[in-house]
Amino acid sequence: MNPTRFHWKGLEQVAAQVLSRAGVRGEDAQLVARSLVHADLRGVESHGLSRLPIYVQRIEAGLIELTQPPALVVRQGATALIDGKNQLGVVVGVAALDEAKQLARQHGIGLAGVRHSNHFGSCSYYAEQAVDEGLILLVLSNAPASMAPTGGIVPFFGTNPIAIGIPAGEQPPFLLDMATSVAARGKIALAAKKGSAIPEDWAIDADGLPTHDPTKALLGSLLPIGGAKGYGLAMFIDIVCGLLTGAAVGPGVKSLYDNWQDPQDIGHVFLCIDVQRFLPLDAFRQSMDAYIRQVKNVPTAPGVAEILIPGEIEQRIMTARKQDGIPFPQTVVEELAKLCSAYGIDLAQAVCTA
Template identity: 90%
Template structure:
């Protein structure tokens, strides 16, 4: 089988079937599948279905607590703390998002910290949901050590992503989703699977030298965006998501890969703001539209067709892929085909037929 494109709903169904057969609750399996396919729809393959095999392997190793539910430890005023109970990161993330939205509607703002979680997919998965309800959302997460502090050569921080979603009206919403490293580690792992080189400013090898070899990069360290500025952002996120919530920090956050003894103990932060505590939502949407149009009206540099806002490329990619299908890398197709066969389902049912 050598398909080129897959229907997104079909991929959700296949991934959910695999996770259910591996022991996940049906509703949890569907949610995790949606979060993974969301990333592939946006063109962020590093956080998409390429992660499904490792999720299943960690289920098989008993490192995901499928029977437990995320638990509210404390709620006070506009703040809350959630224990993820080592569930799927996406299940924990949605529970935290729901709590943050509820607090924001009650108080104008909701600040929710999370501990004892796992890899929760793309931050944009949560920001997009809040934006759809006319809310602003800031999402932070720490991650397993893969990036050295500026001046060092040994990983200490994770890629520690940050996302911000802000609703607009007729214009696309502002949806910034970025790692604090130059590139997400998942992109380098995907390049290693495919045997393709990476840009020379993404990472250093174990000796601290720049490398274009993704395998050497995975054994070395990622580089922060903007040098010391990215390092500072990564540290701030680690403090908020780890020290503040009681989750692990720095090298204490366990790897998703190559770690078969310990839960990850990742920490997240969800900060939700109810726009209507400041302005009527429609007034804000119109102001955002005007603001975005002003930005887009700035004269462009030579060779630049148009000015785009954060998240616009991914939104266009999502629209196109929902219509024309998702092209998965052949290495990912082969892994998923093998995984589906082991769990009694068939990836070919998701192939686009038109």
């Protein structure tokens, strides 16, 4: 089977069916499926359904807890701490987002810290939900060691992503979602699956030398954005997501792919702001629209067609893929077909027919 495009709703159904048959309860299976397809719709394939096989493998290995929901450890003022109970990361992330939103509605600002979680997908999945409700959201997470501190060659920090969502009106929302490394490790892993070369500024090999080979990069270290600035930002995220919440930090965060003995113990932070504590929401949306138009009206450099704001490219990709379908590399199609077959599910039901 070599289909070129899949329908996003069909993929959500297929992924939810796989997860359900792997033991994930229905509502949780749907959350995880939506999160993965969300990433593929935005063109962020490194965090999309290419992750479904490894999620299922860790479930099958007993490394993810499916029966206990995330638990509130303490709520005090505008802050809360949540124990993820080693649940699926998306389930934990949604619980923490809900808590942060509730606190923000009550206090104007809400901060939910998380410990004992797992890989929680694309940060934009949570930021987009907050934006849809007229809220500002900052999402942080630490991750398994894949990036050395500036000057080092042995990974210590994860790609430690950050996302910020800010609502607008007629203009697209501000939706920044980025790793603190030049490229997410998932992009390099996907390049290795495809047999594609990577840019030389993405990573170094085990000897500390720049490399185009994604396999050597995965054995070496990713490089931080902006050199020492990205390193400092990654360290900050590790501190607030790990040390502050009681989750693991640095190399203590276990690999999604290589550690088959221990839970990941990832930490997250969700900081939510209720815009209406500062301005009426409609007024803020209008101000954002005017501001974004100012940014986009800045004269462009030669050869540049237009200025885009963070998240705008991904929004356009999402619009196109909802209409035309989601393409996958053949290696990912084969992995998904194999996984679906193992659980008696036909991946072909998600293939675009038009």
